[in-house]
Amino acid sequence: MSFFNKRTKTGKDGLSVDTMTNGARLIAAAEPKSPVAEQFRTVRTNIDFAAVAKGEIKTLLISSALPSEGKSTITSNLAVVYAQQGKKVLLVDADLRRPTAAATFDLKRNSAGLTNYLGDNQKDIVDVIQHTAMENLDIITSGPIPPNPAELLGSGRMTDLVTKLKAAYDLVIFDVPPFLMVTDAQVLxxxxxxxxxxxxxxxxxxxxxxxxxxxxxxxxxxxxGFIYNDKNRKKKGNSGYGYGYGYGYGYGYGDTKSN
Ligand SMILES: Nc1ncnc2c1ncn2[C@@H]1O[C@H](COP(=O)(O)OP(=O)(O)OP(=O)(O)O)[C@@H](O)[C@H]1O
Ligand SMILES: [Mg+2]
Structure with a gap:
């Protein structure tokens, strides 16, 4: 499989800039019959099962503790497999620090995006929602990178936006920064x-x-629950990539088991 074969480029901060410049690999769209696409469908099924106990899940946030753990890759592929299932899906790039969705889906980033909406009370959701080439899948890109991401994401206008988007879509998925680094994910x-x-x-x-x-x-x-992304599997000589979904991943919280 060629999707992850490219050497990952890093920026000045040592973090991967791969998905920011090239976009995430949309394996679920490019090779829907591949084992990796199947793993994303398994993650979808497990999220759906986990959601049964919580009631209807219309907004889903995906984060990780640290940078470059595969959030944007997983978020965008999950959005694809939900859309392929026939759900009306919106992916919101709420990573206002290292945005990827515009590059992934080949869309405008700066003129129509989340920060454009949050910073301008005159803007309507239709001004910032962009359609993709894929049926059932729309995107809100980040917009220009702002000086105060956490403040914008914690604003009342953001809360109102979430309510509006829930009414317009079956599922709204949010890509956010890692939550141990900055508070952006936590406020959402x-x-x-x-x-x-x-x-x-x-x-x-x-x-x-x-x-x-x-x-x-x-x-x-x-x-x-937790999505296990086994980025090292290839190095160990396996041909597949691990996108698994785990419950009770070794530390206790909420419905998960502690050990
Ligand atoms: N399972 C995997 N196997 C191999 N490479 C992977 C895997 N998952 C992600 N990658 C690669 O790791 C890099 C980081 O992935 P990605 O941008 O999705 O992470 P992220 O958590 O969104 O990063 P950031 O913290 O910058 O938002 C990318 O080059 C991506 O292609
Ligand atoms: Mg990312």
Missing amino acids: MAKMDGVAIVVSGGKTNKGALKRTNEILQIAEAPLL
């Missing part, structure tokens, strides 16, 4: 119906997991 979590956390193989250490547990509780996150 309580506004969501469901939150899923990406845990990357070999990256998320024990200390980060403990802090994750604390932050999810403080943020009153409606936790659905």
Whole structure:
């Protein structure tokens, strides 16, 4: 499989700039019959199961403790597999620091996006929603990168926007920054119906997991479960890529089991 073969470029901060410049690999769209696409459908099914206990999930936030754990890749592919299922889906790029959705879906970023909407009371949702080439899948890109992302995401206008989007779509999925680095994700979590956390193989250490547990509780996150992204599998000689969905991933919180 060629999707992840490219060497990952890093910026001055040492973080991957791959998905910011090239977009995330939309494997679920490009190769819907591949094992990786099947894994994304499995994640979808598991999220749906986890959601049964919580009631209807119309807003879903996906975050991770640390940068580059695969949030944008998973979020965009999940949006695709939900749209393929016939759901009317909107993906919101609420990562106002390292946005990717415009590059992933080949859309305008700066003239019509989330920060354009949040910074201008005259704007309507139709001014910032962009259609993709895929049926059932719309996007709100980040807009220009603002100086105060957490403030914008925590604003009353953002709360109103979430309400409006819920009324217009079957499912609204939010891509956000890592929550141990900045507060952006935390301020949004309580506004969501469901939150899923990406845990990357070999990256998320024990200390980060403990802090994750604390932050999810403080943020009153409606936790659905954890998505295990095994980024190292290829290096170990396996041909597949691990996108699994795990419950009770070794530390206690909410519905999950502690051990
Ligand atoms: N399972 C995987 N196997 C191999 N490479 C992967 C896998 N998942 C993600 N990657 C790669 O890791 C890099 C980071 O992925 P991505 O941008 O989706 O992470 P992110 O958590 O959104 O990062 P950020 O914190 O910058 O928002 C990208 O180059 C992506 O292609
Ligand atoms: Mg990202």
